[in-house]
Amino acid sequence: MDSIRKRARELLEKNTVKVVIGYGVGSDNTVRAIFVRRPEGVEELIFDETCVQNLAVYLLKNEIKQIGKLCIIANISALRTILQLASEHQIHEEELLCLSVTPNGELLEFTGFKDIENYISSCNRDLPDKESEMIKKLEKMSVDERWQFWMNHLSRCIKCYACRSACPMCYCTRCQVEYNQPQWITVEATLMGNFEWQITRTMHLAGRCVNCGECARACPEDIPINLLNYKTVLTVKEKYNISAGTNANIDSVMSSFESDDKENFIR
Amino acid sequence: MEKPRIGVYVCWCGTNIAKMVDVEAVAEEIKNVPNVVVSRNYKYMCSDPGQDMIINDIKEFKLNRIVVSACSPRIHEITFRKTLKKAELNPYLFQMANIREHDSWVHTDRAEATKKAKALVTAAINRINYHEPLKELSVDINPATLIIGGGISGITAALEIADADKKVYMIEKSNKLGGYTADIDLTYPHLSSVQQMLGPMIERMKKNKNIDLFLETEIKEITGYIGNFETIITPKNDNETKLSFGNIVVSIGLRSWDPSPLENYGYGKFPDVITSVEFEKMLLSGNIAKKDGSIPKNIAIIHCVGSRNKNYHEYCSRTCCTVALKYANQLRSAFPNASIYELFADMRTMSKGCEELYTITSRKKVVFMMFDQENDLPGIRKANINDNCEMIIELNEKRSRKFVEVPADMVILMVAMEGREMVKEVAQITGVSLDGNKLFIEKHPKLDPVATTTSGVYTVGSCQGPKSIPDSVSQARAAVARILGTIARGTAQVAGTTAHININICCGCQMCISVCPYSAISFDAEKNVSVINEILCQGCGTCVALCRPNAIDIWGCSNRQMTAELTALLLSD
Ligand SMILES: Cc1cc2nc3c(=O)[nH]c(=O)nc-3n(C[C@H](O)[C@H](O)[C@H](O)COP(=O)(O)OP(=O)(O)OC[C@H]3O[C@@H](n4cnc5c(N)ncnc54)[C@H](O)[C@@H]3O)c2cc1C
Ligand code: SF4
Ligand code: SF4
Numbered sequence: 001m002d003s004i005r006k007r008a009r010e011l012l013e014k015n016t017v018k019v020v021i022g023y024g025v026g027s028d029n030t031v032r033a034i035f036v037r038r039p040e041g042v043e044e045l046i047f048d049e050t051c052v053q054n055l056a057v058y059l060l061k062n063e064i065k066q067i068g069k070l071c072i073i074a075n076i077s078a079l080r081t082i083l084q085l086a087s088e089h090q091i092h093e094e095e096l097l098c099l100s101v102t103p104n105g106e107l108l109e110f111t112g113f114k115d116i117e118n119y120i121s122s123c124n125r126d127l128p129d130k131e132s133e134m135i136k137k138l139e140k141m142s143v144d145e146r147w148q149f150w151m152n153h154l155s156r157c158i159k160c161y162a163c164r165s166a167c168p169m170c171y172c173t174r175c176q177v178e179y180n181q182p183q184w185i186t187v188e189a190t191l192m193g194n195f196e197w198q199i200t201r202t203m204h205l206a207g208r209c210v211n212c213g214e215c216a217r218a219c220p221e222d223i224p225i226n227l228l229n230y231k232t233v234l235t236v237k238e239k240y241n242i243s244a245g246t247n248a249n250i251d252s253v254m255s256s257f258e259s260d261d262k263e264n265f266i267r
Numbered sequence: 268m269e270k271p272r273i274g275v276y277v278c279w280c281g282t283n284i285a286k287m288v289d290v291e292a293v294a295e296e297i298k299n300v301p302n303v304v305v306s307r308n309y310k311y312m313c314s315d316p317g318q319d320m321i322i323n324d325i326k327e328f329k330l331n332r333i334v335v336s337a338c339s340p341r342i343h344e345i346t347f348r349k350t351l352k353k354a355e356l357n358p359y360l361f362q363m364a365n366i367r368e369h370d371s372w373v374h375t376d377r378a379e380a381t382k383k384a385k386a387l388v389t390a391a392i393n394r395i396n397y398h399e400p401l402k403e404l405s406v407d408i409n410p411a412t413l414i415i416g417g418g419i420s421g422i423t424a425a426l427e428i429a430d431a432d433k434k435v436y437m438i439e440k441s442n443k444l445g446g447y448t449a450d451i452d453l454t455y456p457h458l459s460s461v462q463q464m465l466g467p468m469i470e471r472m473k474k475n476k477n478i479d480l481f482l483e484t485e486i487k488e489i490t491g492y493i494g495n496f497e498t499i500i501t502p503k504n505d506n507e508t509k510l511s512f513g514n515i516v517v518s519i520g521l522r523s524w525d526p527s528p529l530e531n532y533g534y535g536k537f538p539d540v541i542t543s544v545e546f547e548k549m550l551l552s553g554n555i556a557k558k559d560g561s562i563p564k565n566i567a568i569i570h571c572v573g574s575r576n577k578n579y580h581e582y583c584s585r586t587c588c589t590v591a592l593k594y595a596n597q598l599r600s601a602f603p604n605a606s607i608y609e610l611f612a613d614m615r616t617m618s619k620g621c622e623e624l625y626t627i628t629s630r631k632k633v634v635f636m637m638f639d640q641e642n643d644l645p646g647i648r649k650a651n652i653n654d655n656c657e658m659i660i661e662l663n664e665k666r667s668r669k670f671v672e673v674p675a676d677m678v679i680l681m682v683a684m685e686g687r688e689m690v691k692e693v694a695q696i697t698g699v700s701l702d703g704n705k706l707f708i709e710k711h712p713k714l715d716p717v718a719t720t721t722s723g724v725y726t727v728g729s730c731q732g733p734k735s736i737p738d739s740v741s742q743a744r745a746a747v748a749r750i751l752g753t754i755a756r757g758t759a760q761v762a763g764t765t766a767h768i769n770i771n772i773c774c775g776c777q778m779c780i781s782v783c784p785y786s787a788i789s790f791d792a793e794k795n796v797s798v799i800n801e802i803l804c805q806g807c808g809t810c811v812a813l814c815r816p817n818a819i820d821i822w823g824c825s826n827r828q829m830t831a832e833l834t835a836l837l838l839s840d
């Protein structure tokens with residue numbers, strides 16, 4: 001913690017960066033994102049195992065981008081997000097600097113995407129145990145049981161789109177749900193409309209989701225929608241051997257093809 | 268937008284549609300659909316009287332949208348767009364409903380087929396409400412042509428264009444012209460000399476001032492679009508040269524397959540198991556002999572080596588059966604007393620004169636034996652000393668259902684033809700797609716077999732699918748007819764049905780760029796958005812489906828139009 005504060009202060013004092021995005025303590029002792037712009041503000045920064053939020057979601061916000069070069073206190077999810085966003089041409093190396101702390105307390109400072117790639121390749125990128133087990137359980141269910149599971153959950157969705165706002169990959173200028181001519185997805189929170197929405201969201205994130213879990217944490221109805229995304233993470237890994245957020249120049253699964261594909265449908 | 272005034276024309280297609288669809292009832296009922304001003308039915312809408320009917324109605328009833336419900340747009344969309352032009356209506360204010368291929372031809376219940384026709388026509392009307400006039404771009408045509416590959420196909424195309432006094436740039440990777448044809452001795456079915464035919468063609472190539480020949484040269488990149496392509500080449504022992512041309516012919520041929528993986532046949536293990544290509548060279552040199560220099564007494568020719576087999580190439584290599592018959596004839600002339608065996612899977616002698624060659628060959632003491640290509644291939648083993656031959660071929664003869672041992676001193680493997688090593692690069696450079704067999708895909712397999720989906724690029728000869736010399740030559744001449752037509756017109760129209768990106772929505776992820784099969788999209792770094800080149804874009808829609816925030820739409824096939832059409836179909840009973 002001290003090492004992060006010290007380095008953040010230096011960066012702000014020397015004007016190397018204009019803002020540090022990090023974790024602080026909010027009301028009720030919850031952990032929340034803070035944006036430090038003055039050197040003395042660094043005392044509010046914390047970093048420990050409670051800092052799970054993926055702060056990289058703020059990187060693409062216009063208000064933040066306008067401030068200038070920034071420093072982000074990044075956990076593994078955020079680092080992976082940064083690589084994925086880089087491969088989607090959304091952020092550039094010179095725009096940011098990342099600080100992180102290893103599990104044994106060592107301060108890490110990344111100046112380039114290559115550094116991040118190297119570090120990520122040595123980190124555990126597996127899904128959390130709890131979710132892995134849930135997916136295994138879902139896979140074992142019959143189609144009817146699985147349908148029932150998702151009906152129970154998605155019938156509670158109120159279409160607040162918090163899952164979208166929390167997801168760093170949902171940066172679209174205009175989301176698919178916001179079209180009405182034609183209207184792809186119904187506006188009201190009806191069961192089928194909720195399915196339409198979540199299936200669209202899942203497919204839009206296939207091959208891009210970095211399994212940060214932010215979407216599910218954001219959901220006010222406690223719907224485990226991250227399971228849908230995590231299933232695509234497993235499928236993409238299994239079929240194409242690609243994990244999102246491991247390389248700044250990754251080919252997107254959904255937008256790459258081989259002209260001599262064996263399958264006929266592509267022709 | 269002015270209020271739509273729609274004319275609907277239901278075609279009988281003689282009896283093709285009328286026998287299964289009650290065309291009069293369809294035309295009558297359609298009159299009630301909103302915005303329909305005129306609805307008629309007629310025997311042949313594509314005939315002159317049919318088209319005149321549309322032209323007159325446009326004038327008389329001030330129609331501003333036309334729906335023709337007839338055959339496939341692939342056949343007549345262009346015809347009717349021209350009709351609209353004649354009536355001074357924008358050609359894109361037109362929509363076809365296919366009630367032939369999609370309806371009358373595939374149904375047997377007249378009442379149901381009529382219902383379906385009504386639904387299809389209603390859908391087309393719903394859609395055309397949202398059609399807008401589109402502009403066509405016109406591009407000038409540079410009269411020069413680039414030909415990639417100097418085999419018989421490329422040579423034919425080059426001479427034909429040069430004889431019409433137009434410029435040709437011929438790019439050949441190897442150090443000589445002719446491709447495989449340069450290695451062939453006699454050609455089937457008449458066993459005439461190939462070199463006597465090819466030699467003078469190559470001489471003419473070298474002498475013709477309209478042809479710039481670049482041997483040992485490869486194309487790395489081509490920029491531009493129909494009428495205005497460019498490339499930079501580095502010919503051997505020469506400086507970089509920039510070439511500009513209006514059309515491209517791809518004629519890179521195929522290569523023969525290396526049969527080593529097919530271990531049954533022991534290629535590489537037995538010195539006298541050779542490929543057809545190696546044997547052809549032997550014929551051309553006039554010296555048929557075993558590796559040790561002696562004369563073979565027993566010769567076996569094995570068909571379909573690596574062709575028509577899931578594990579290697581699923582397709583038929585098309586020329587090998589007849590080439591194998593040609594070899595039996597040439598062998599018989601060379602060795603009147605040798606034993607000659609043809610081991611085949613199916614005898615495929617489809618071209619003109621080839622079945623006759625089969626009959627002739629069968630009268631020359633050639634033994635024909637059949638094997639099961641899918642499940643039970645023959646195998647070759649070394650013979651024993653007292654077998655009096657080099658090798659023994661073991662096979663389960665399919666017709667007699669007997670196990671047979673065939674003696675052989677020389678085995679000729681009729682190897683498959685497959686895509687060349689560089690084929691993927693050439694496909695990418697020229698913007699032509701490959702199928703799963705690494706063969707170039709034509710624009711339409713039946714109606715447009717030499718053009719490709721990229722305007723101004725043609726593929727001819729065996730690179731488009733294995734074929735014989737006369738078939739390759741026909742394709743080359745067909746492509747040239749198209750090219751000379753384009754050059755004569757001087758300009759090409761580029762369809763108005765292209766994709767466009769809404770720059771207020773595009774978030775610059777650039778995924779559309781990697782997915783576009785025609786390399787029509789590039790990135791504007793300043794505005795941080797992707798942009799589509801209207802001339803390169805073929806309106807295929809791939810990028811539209813990909814773009815998450817829906818920043819892309821296609822003129823003439825917009826999301827709005829598609830949903831209007833689909834909604835009508837889904838609401839029909
Ligand atoms: C053993 C054998 C016997 C045959 N006998 C007969 C017969 O008797 N009668 C008959 O009608 N047909 C016969 N055929 C078929 C005949 O060979 C083909 O029809 C013919 O070769 C097709 O000509 P092509 O120009 O399309 O291709 P090719 O002959 O393959 O020529 C392609 C040319 O393109 C060049 N090239 C390849 N890649 C590139 C590149 N990237 N850049 C530039 N240049 C490139 C090659 O070097 C070559 O010169 C036979 C085929 C074989 C294999
Ligand atoms: S879908 Fe959920 S888990 Fe995946 S990147 Fe977005 S917020 Fe994270
Ligand atoms: S759900 Fe899809 S369209 Fe909407 S913001 Fe996410 S990625 Fe973009």
Ligand code: SF4
Binds near residue numbers: 163223
């Ligand atoms: S956050 Fe939860 S309730 Fe809100 S839209 Fe997403 S799934 Fe539905």
Ligand code: SF4
Binds near residue numbers: 777817
């Ligand atoms: S896919 Fe869509 S958002 Fe992405 S660059 Fe292309 S047009 Fe823009």
Ligand code: SF4
Binds near residue numbers: 782805
């Ligand atoms: S529609 Fe899109 S993908 Fe298709 S050619 Fe045009 S730009 Fe390329």
